[in-house]
Amino acid sequence: MGRLMRRLMEVRGGRGLAAAVAGVGLCAASALPATAAGDADPYVFADGARSVAGARSSTDAQKLRTGETYRSSLGTGSRGTAYFSVELDSAANAYASVVAVPPLGSDVKATYSDGISVTLQDRNGNRCDAEHATFRSGAYPRPIAAAAERLVRPGGLRCQTAGTYYVVVERKADADSTRETWGLELKVATEPGLVSPAPTQGPEVWPSASVRPPTGSGAQRSGGTGFNDARALTSGVWKDRIGPGQSHFYRVPLRWGQQLFLDAELGSEAGDSARRGTVAGALDMELYNPARASVAAKEASYAGDPTSAAFDPLPPVAYENRHLMRDDEAAMRFAGWYYVKVTLNPAMAEKFGDRASGVTLRVTVDGDAEQAPDYVRDAGEFQVTEGDLADAERGEGGAVWSEDSKGSGSGAGGADEGSRSGSGSGSGREGSGGSGGASSGTAGDSAGAGSGSASSSTSPGSGAMTVLGIAGIGTGTALLLWLGVWRLVAVRRMRVRVR
Known part of the structure; x- marks a missing residue:
């Protein structure tokens, strides 16, 4: 100076x-962050996320603390496997989630089978669970997430004791795929046991009929860059603009007994219907539960006219859903924030121009809230608090997207309105079983204060506000x-x- x-x-x-x-x-x-100029990798990691290096072996694995969020990276080949450790007790269910953030852009090559696998194992090498996440038929890079679980259940034969467990993250990459390093976000969340014996069977029947989507002109709410700044939504019609290659994240609070219906419509632009060509999987929509485990995924092709994708009816949120046979139904096992990722295929730029497209989300949260399971302690993020409901009404979260779509796509944020209008997954699981837990104590549906994801959420446009602050x-x-x-x-x- x-x-x-x-x-x-x-x-x-x-x-x-x-x-x-x-x-x-x-x-x-x-001094401004690269995201201010439309960085090709805009994912906002959790506030205060600690950096941790993945080890090449379990012997050198660095320790993760439950409930905290960490940031790491993953290469390919010999550096494509990373070990982390975590201490678990013998009472709580545990969910180890990993978000993989690959570099974006037209020069980044990927195949449908590229992705990650997340395995949770005990110190004897017994596999508790494993889940895979890939790019599926949309063979282009975008943030993906997978979660492996450790369930404590009466009569369980493995992964039931307290001690050291290992989170193993492995990257799958095709020989022709770009070999650049991927970013990782890791978190191990725990779900407390129940005071009384847990249910051992799933519901025999549940409302499986679709509901009529809400109608109306809708209000603008721009999505976030990831799980941490995902835009909060309630029932209603919501509009956004998404550029080719971009992924926008949203979140909806679901209380016990409530059912989620959601569809996303990709709108058409003037002149698109006159062009020849179809983009298969133009719109990709994926749903994640509060543990960041994949629930369901849907795609829709685009040929110039409006098109939409909707999830098949999912059961109301219930503890006993974890005993259902289908992965998407079993994933609706606890209350909390459910996350929706909507991605526009970068191939849209080649056939219909490098511009943002209008997307309309029609959200329905159906059913009255029911009493929460009798947990032995506060359920943490596996609940919906009054603060969460207020966040959803206000539309907390979201990002300011750059108009420059080159590299990662474009997004036109627009002014968000405070009011609202209207009233088959790419992951695979292995080694998962049962449920349960035991001990003593109670917790209600609204126990605890603040949002269950407060530690990893950012305020609306926080990244942009930081940029503006530095610029100012x-x-x-x-x-x-x-x-x-x-x-x-x-x-x-x-x-x-x-x-």
């Missing part, structure tokens, strides 16, 4: 002064320096005239 001030003090003419001030502006601009500081500093130098030059000129 002293050197900069001396350089400014030497300025004599207006042109030199302007150049100096411009230099200050450039210095301030260079830089601009303000430059202005003050300019005024000071201007006054100094003026005083010196006056002195020369007097002499």
Whole structure:
């Protein structure tokens, strides 16, 4: 700063002064995060996420603490497997989730089978569970997530004791795929046991009929970049604009006994119907539960006319759903935030232009809230609090998307409105079984204060606000320096005239 001030003090003419001030502006601009200019990898990691290196072996695995979020990375080949450790008790169910964030852009190549596998195993090498997440038929990079579980149940034969467990993350990459490093976000969440014996069978019947989607003009709510800044939604019609290659995240609070119905419509633009061509899997929609485990996924092709994708009816949220045979139904096992990821295929830019497309989400949360299971302690993120409901009404979260769609696609944020209008998955699981837990204590549906995801959520446009704050500081500093130098030059000129 002293050197900069001396350089400014030497300025004599207006042109030199302007150049100096411009230099200050450039210095301030260079400090801005890359996401301000539409970075190709815009995923916002959790606030305060600690960096941790994945080990090449279980012996050197660094420890993760339950309930905390971590950031890491994953390469390919010999560096395509990472070990982490976590200490678990013998009473709580545990869910180890991993979000993989590959680099985006037209120069990044991927195949349908590229992805990650997440395995949770005990120190004897027994596999508790494993889940895979891939790009599926949409063979292009985008954030994907998988979660492996450890369920405590009466009569369980493995992974039931307290001790050290290992989270193993392995990357699957085709020989022709881009070999760049992927970012990782890791978290191990625990679900407390029940006071009384847990149910051992799933529901025999549940409402499986579809409901009529809400209608109306809808209100604007731009999605977030990932799980941490996902835009909160309630029942209603919501609009967004998504660019080719972009993934927008949303979240909906579901209480015990409530059922979620959701469809996404990709709108058409003037002239699109006159063009020839179809983009298979143009719109990709995936649902994740509060443990960030995949629930269901749907795709819709686009040929110039409006098209939509809707999830098949899912059961109301119930503890005993974990005993259902189908993965998508079993995943509706606890209350909390359910996350929706909507992605626009980058191939849309080739056939219909490199611009953002309008997407309409029609959300229905059906059914009255029921009493929560009798947990031995506060359920943490596996519940919906009054604060969560308020966040959904306000539409907390979301991101400011760049209009420049090159590289990662485009998004037109638009002004969000405070009001609302209207009233087959790409993952596979192995080694999963049963449920249960035991101990003593109670917790209600609204027990605890604040959002269950408060530790990993960001406020609306927090990244953009940070950018604006830094820019404001830089601009303000430059202005003050300019005024000071201007006054100094003026005083010196006056002195020369007097002499």
